[in-house]
Amino acid sequence: MIRGAVFVVTLAVLPLLGLPHWVLNMLVFVLMFAALASAWNLVGGLTGYPSLGHAAFFGIGAYAFALLLHRQTEITDGWQPFAWLPAIGVGTALIGVPIAAIAMRTRADVFAIVTITLLFVVQTLAFNLHGLTGGAQGLSFPVAPFPADTFERPFYYVLLGLLVLAMLLTFGTLRSKVGLALATVRGDEDKARGLGIPVGGAKVLAFAVSVGLTAMVGAVWAYYQVGIIYPQFAVDPLVTIAMVLMVFLGGRGTLWGPVLGAFVLETGQQYLAYELGASQFYLIAYAMIFLLIMLFLPRGVLPSLAGRLR
Amino acid sequence: MSDLLRVDGLRKSYGGVTAVDDCSLAVAEGTVTALIGPNGSGKTTLFDLITGYRKPDAGRVFFAGQDVTGRGPGRLYRAGLSRTFQQARVFPQLTVVENMVAAAGHRWWRQLATPRVSAADRARTEALLAEFDLTGDADRIAAELSYGRRKLLEFAAVLMSTPRLVLLDEPAAGVNPVLVERMEQHVRSRHAAGVTFLIVEHDLSFVMRLCDPVIVLDAGRPISQGDPSAVRADPRVLDAYLGG
Ligand SMILES: Nc1ncnc2c1ncn2[C@@H]1O[C@H](COP(=O)(O)OP(=O)(O)O)[C@@H](O)[C@H]1O
Numbered sequence: 001m002i003r004g005a006v007f008v009v010t011l012a013v014l015p016l017l018g019l020p021h022w023v024l025n026m027l028v029f030v031l032m033f034a035a036l037a038s039a040w041n042l043v044g045g046l047t048g049y050p051s052l053g054h055a056a057f058f059g060i061g062a063y064a065f066a067l068l069l070h071r072q073t074e075i076t077d078g079w080q081p082f083a084w085l086p087a088i089g090v091g092t093a094l095i096g097v098p099i100a101a102i103a104m105r106t107r108a109d110v111f112a113i114v115t116i117t118l119l120f121v122v123q124t125l126a127f128n129l130h131g132l133t134g135g136a137q138g139l140s141f142p143v144a145p146f147p148a149d150t151f152e153r154p155f156y157y158v159l160l161g162l163l164v165l166a167m168l169l170t171f172g173t174l175r176s177k178v179g180l181a182l183a184t185v186r187g188d189e190d191k192a193r194g195l196g197i198p199v200g201g202a203k204v205l206a207f208a209v210s211v212g213l214t215a216m217v218g219a220v221w222a223y224y225q226v227g228i229i230y231p232q233f234a235v236d237p238l239v240t241i242a243m244v245l246m247v248f249l250g251g252r253g254t255l256w257g258p259v260l261g262a263f264v265l266e267t268g269q270q271y272l273a274y275e276l277g278a279s280q281f282y283l284i285a286y287a288m289i290f291l292l293i294m295l296f297l298p299r300g301v302l303p304s305l306a307g308r309l310r
Numbered sequence: 311m312s313d314l315l316r317v318d319g320l321r322k323s324y325g326g327v328t329a330v331d332d333c334s335l336a337v338a339e340g341t342v343t344a345l346i347g348p349n350g351s352g353k354t355t356l357f358d359l360i361t362g363y364r365k366p367d368a369g370r371v372f373f374a375g376q377d378v379t380g381r382g383p384g385r386l387y388r389a390g391l392s393r394t395f396q397q398a399r400v401f402p403q404l405t406v407v408e409n410m411v412a413a414a415g416h417r418w419w420r421q422l423a424t425p426r427v428s429a430a431d432r433a434r435t436e437a438l439l440a441e442f443d444l445t446g447d448a449d450r451i452a453a454e455l456s457y458g459r460r461k462l463l464e465f466a467a468v469l470m471s472t473p474r475l476v477l478l479d480e481p482a483a484g485v486n487p488v489l490v491e492r493m494e495q496h497v498r499s500r501h502a503a504g505v506t507f508l509i510v511e512h513d514l515s516f517v518m519r520l521c522d523p524v525i526v527l528d529a530g531r532p533i534s535q536g537d538p539s540a541v542r543a544d545p546r547v548l549d550a551y552l553g554g
């Protein structure tokens with residue numbers, strides 16, 4: 001609890017220290033991925049079902065947000081569009097319920113295939129439903145009317161709020177019978193079902209909450225894209241890969257692991273991009289990191305450290 | 311004495327292999343009934359069919375007078391029909407206490423928001439943990455226990471739901487002799503407390519000491535049953551074990 005408070009307060013004062021824009025921009029993305037990784041962890045970490053489709057829900061949130069503002073000519077109060085977030089989150093969670101009910105009937109490996117298929121279906125729709133998404137031309141909406149010298153701040157704080165929300169949900173889950181039920185699913189699902197544990201319901205609940213959070217982050221990302229989103233970035237498999245990698249690096253099923261993973265990987269990537277210019281170099285770096293984790297830290301940094309200390 | 315469990319004409323095939331074949335038998339309430347038979351005679355499959363882990367191809371299962379054929383294992387568990395597995399299935403990454411609480415047969419949907427292991431949960435596990443000599447391991451991860459102690463834990467855990475009938479699949483296999491004796495004591499004390507048992511076991515001295523009646527299964531159906539000495543003297547049983 002104290003650790004959590006120190007963490008949040010530290011992050012809350014960072015933007016007030018007059019950091020350069022590129023650093024603040026980097027921190028926005030770090031928070032974004034920390035929230036995304038925490039959301040993914042609710043399914044991939046706690047239940048052990050490796051979703052490869054979360055970027056689809058990120059995209060659904062992004063397009064929902066852009067569509068809600070699309071017809072407006074201007075935004076008078078920049079904060080006001082954020083009021084859509086709860087509705088986008090709940091709506092996407094509800095979409096997640098039937099999807100989870102079907103996809104999670106399968107085993108973990110089939111689930112991975114089903115969810116990645118979903119990702120490509122949503123990506124195809126984003127490119128081809130011209131009437132709705134504008135296709136490859138992108139979908140435009142009014143630019144957020146925030147002053148240029150503190151433009152990052154509102155996004156930063158809203159993403160910090162979403163990260164805190166995701167972490168509180170994770171904390172509450174781990175500490176409650178939901179967490180126990182999910183842990184039995186991860187351990188031995190058939191046995192859990194035989195003990196009368198509502199494994200189906202627990203899995204669907206975790207998935208729905210997870211994709212709801214993911215969609216809200218997607219909406220904030222869209223708003224941050226100053227007035228237009230494109231399908232290749234809104235529904236981007238790399239977003240899924242980053243979420244998975246961060247959770248695996250930090251430690252599956254832990255509260256702080258996904259946050260740690262996001263801070264390490266996203267700062268690394270943004271820094272490299274800033275130093276070396278935009279390049280696809282980090283894709284190779286991602287693959288290398290994944291191999292190294294699997295070889296040396298199969299459970300992730302935090303559980304391995306905890307294992308050493310005990 | 312009335313039958314707590316009755317199965318009638320049960321059949322289950324896996325591809326070409328008929329594991330359980332037109333099997334009818336009954337377990338009277340208040341007994342410690344043994345189910346023995348050579349490897350591959352269908353004992354575990356019969357357990358799977360009775361407890362709802364697998365659906366029979368034909369036949370019916372009656373528990374406490376009700377037709378429960380086709381019911382899922384979770385419902386049967388909450389109704390008082392529980393089992394252990396031949397391979398000691400516990401949740402390896404959960405602690406001993408968490409394993410016990412997970413098996414407590416809660417009304418989960420009402421309890422979802424309660425603590426993972428509440429003070430009341432812990433209190434409920436205390437007597438059983440003490441009885442099974444697991445108190446010192448209460449907060450250890452189940453994976454750290456020896457195989458024999460994991461079997462004890464699995465047994466203790468299914469008792470959390472106050473079952474009426476417990477099916478034990480080879481409780482003594484792979485367990486050191488001291489723990490085998492403890493396992494036997496636990497069955498006796500729970501039996502004295504009113505629990506009915508159906509036990510699959512290859513250790514025949516364990517069976518002969520503890521169980522009555524004994525049912526012998528061969529090729530998926532009962533070939534003999536009665537008190538231990540009668541079964542031991544039955545030539546059909548010798549044939550099944552020796553004739554291969
Ligand atoms: N899941 C399965 N798939 C295919 N065959 C199986 C399966 N489970 C059991 N069998 C077969 O069914 C028969 C009975 O097995 P089982 O019930 O495990 O016997 P027992 O417990 O008496 O040793 C065996 O021939 C076994 O090979």
Ligand SMILES: [Mg+2]
Nearest residue numbers: 353354355396
């Ligand atoms: Mg067997």
